[in-house]
Amino acid sequence: MAESIQTKLFINGEPCAASDGGTYEIYNPARPAELVGCAAAATPDDVDRAMQAAHSAFAAWAALSYSERADSLRKVAAAITQDMKEVEERARLFTREHGKILFETRLEISRLGERFVQCANYGERLEQDEIITASPNDTIITRQPRGVAALVVPWNWPLAILGAKLPQALMAGNTVVVKPSANSALAPAMTLHRIAEMLPPGVVNIVTGSAGRIGDVLIGHPLVRYVNFTGSVDVGRHVMKVAADNITPVTLELGGNDAGIVCHDADLGGDAFQRLYRAAFMSTGQICYALKRLYVHHSRFDEVAEGLRSVVDAQIIGDGLLPETTMGPMNNAKQLKVVTDMIAEALGCGQDVHELGQIPDLELYQTGHFQRPVLVFNADPSLSVVKNEQFGPILPLIPFKTEDEAIAMANDDPFGLASSIWSEDTDRAVQLARRIESGYSFINAHGPSAMDNNGPFGGFKKSGIGRNFGYEGILQFQGYHSIAGAPGSLV
Numbered sequence: 001m002a003e004s005i006q007t008k009l010f011i012n013g014e015p016c017a018a019s020d021g022g023t024y025e026i027y028n029p030a031r032p033a034e035l036v037g038c039a040a041a042a043t044p045d046d047v048d049r050a051m052q053a054a055h056s057a058f059a060a061w062a063a064l065s066y067s068e069r070a071d072s073l074r075k076v077a078a079a080i081t082q083d084m085k086e087v088e089e090r091a092r093l094f095t096r097e098h099g100k101i102l103f104e105t106r107l108e109i110s111r112l113g114e115r116f117v118q119c120a121n122y123g124e125r126l127e128q129d130e131i132i133t134a135s136p137n138d139t140i141i142t143r144q145p146r147g148v149a150a151l152v153v154p155w156n157w158p159l160a161i162l163g164a165k166l167p168q169a170l171m172a173g174n175t176v177v178v179k180p181s182a183n184s185a186l187a188p189a190m191t192l193h194r195i196a197e198m199l200p201p202g203v204v205n206i207v208t209g210s211a212g213r214i215g216d217v218l219i220g221h222p223l224v225r226y227v228n229f230t231g232s233v234d235v236g237r238h239v240m241k242v243a244a245d246n247i248t249p250v251t252l253e254l255g256g257n258d259a260g261i262v263c264h265d266a267d268l269g270g271d272a273f274q275r276l277y278r279a280a281f282m283s284t285g286q287i288c289y290a291l292k293r294l295y296v297h298h299s300r301f302d303e304v305a306e307g308l309r310s311v312v313d314a315q316i317i318g319d320g321l322l323p324e325t326t327m328g329p330m331n332n333a334k335q336l337k338v339v340t341d342m343i344a345e346a347l348g349c350g351q352d353v354h355e356l357g358q359i360p361d362l363e364l365y366q367t368g369h370f371q372r373p374v375l376v377f378n379a380d381p382s383l384s385v386v387k388n389e390q391f392g393p394i395l396p397l398i399p400f401k402t403e404d405e406a407i408a409m410a411n412d413d414p415f416g417l418a419s420s421i422w423s424e425d426t427d428r429a430v431q432l433a434r435r436i437e438s439g440y441s442f443i444n445a446h447g448p449s450a451m452d453n454n455g456p457f458g459g460f461k462k463s464g465i466g467r468n469f470g471y472e473g474i475l476q477f478q479g480y481h482s483i484a485g486a487p488g489s490l491v
Contacts, residue, residue, distance in 0.1 A: 005037040007189040012053035013201025029099035039185040042207040050205035054175040057202030062173040070120035081113035094187035099329040101320040108159040115163030138490040143478040145173030147225030155181035164468035172477035251466030256417025259410035263423040264297040273307040279446035285393040289418035313356040339392030352377040416460030420446035
């Protein structure tokens with residue numbers, strides 16, 4: 001059995017235990033009896049110390065030029081990606097505590113480094129102010145960092161999602177207090193420690209532990225000037241309420257029930273079905289903007305159903321550390337039950353349900369938080385698997401006759417995070433995408449493997465407020481500042 005580890009908080013440039021010495025245990029979802037490690041369980045006093053440290057460090061960090069902050073971000077990227085032995089150790093630890101396959105954990109770590117570099121590359125653009133010369137005044141429109149930012153990271157892709165907010169906050173000139181999810185805290189804490197060590201004390205601070213104990217203290221702290229949260233709608237709603245007490249602005253990236261539309265002229269050759277599989281089932285379906293509803297033109301339905309069925313059934317379900325595994329367990333028993341309840345409902349309603357995939361180790365499968373990937377053909381739109389976000393390995397397929405019908409079904413949902421159009425006619429696909437109520441649309445692809453991080457990402461409706469990624473993701477962490485003077489005096 002692999003050795004368990006223990007991670008600490010990181011406050012004001014130093015790793016430290018929780019003020020009361022508390023820790024909590026994290027177990028392997030593939031092997032729930034295996035203790036992966038213990039994380040420090042921060043107290044409200046620890047959160048306050050982290051906030052005070054970030055506040056004290058803010059003025060000096062904000063005073064640096066964009067070029068100077070960009071240099072620091074590039075050094076961070078090198079520090080977390082160049083030692084391949086250390087990266088591999090961290091990736092294996094992450095797979096053990098999270099469950100996802102090793103390929104995906106390696107991908108997360110590399111993408112985090114790439115996103116630090118990407119934000120650093122915006123430095124020259126960020127330096128440019130806008131100047132308006134018009135009566136009665138000349139005006140300089142500039143921006144300034146907000147102050148201390150509270151960053152709350154979920155359990156499903158914590159390192160990749162960290163890359164959607166941490167380098168952006170730092171490049172904008174803010175200092176931060178980061179709280180990883182209690183379900184996936186070990187590898188993220190180790191990664192964050194390495195990042196924090198590369199920066200001045202207090203610029204990056206890390207608190208781990210129960211959201212019930214420290215969540216409101218973090219979000220509602222009087223020194224917080226911005227909150228960036230990724231997670232569920234219910235928790236996001238609560239975050240917004242707590243932040244409102246101090247009139248603290250928020251970015252909320254919440255859930256999605258993301259629709260894909262396969263048109264009559266979709267090109268289903270080559271690796272199309274592999275792309276559809278990854279869209280829905282990457283990371284065991286535990287991705288906020290994964291493909292969660294697939295609407296298929298009736299003339300292509302049987303072809304899509306059989307093609308997807310073949311690819312999904314070939315997947316190997318098991319421990320994510322094993323090289324042959326292509327789908328690991330779900331992260332936790334609570335989310336597993338959400339999915340198994342959906343499957344039970346569909347079966348109870350007489351739906352055409354297909355549980356697929358290969359199980360080389362049945363004993364392991366029955367012990368861990370595993371669920372074979374599931375397709376529901378001709379799914380009734382009233383089913384919870386269609387109406388609600390599954391966040392797991394289950395995908396309903398629904399036929400349609402006209403594109404107007406497909407768009408109407410896609411938009412008939414309280415979420416609006418991501419979507420996709422599958423068509424050989426790119427121009428028409430773009431026009432269809434413009435009609436879907438979502439913050440991000442893919443053409444002939446869907447999900448993390450197809451996302452361009454240069455564009456802003458976020459949702460409409462209950463999928464959230466604000467945007468991460470891209471140049472716009474940095475601007476979220478700044479406030480506009482207008483400076484006016486007499487005509488001709490500022491230019």
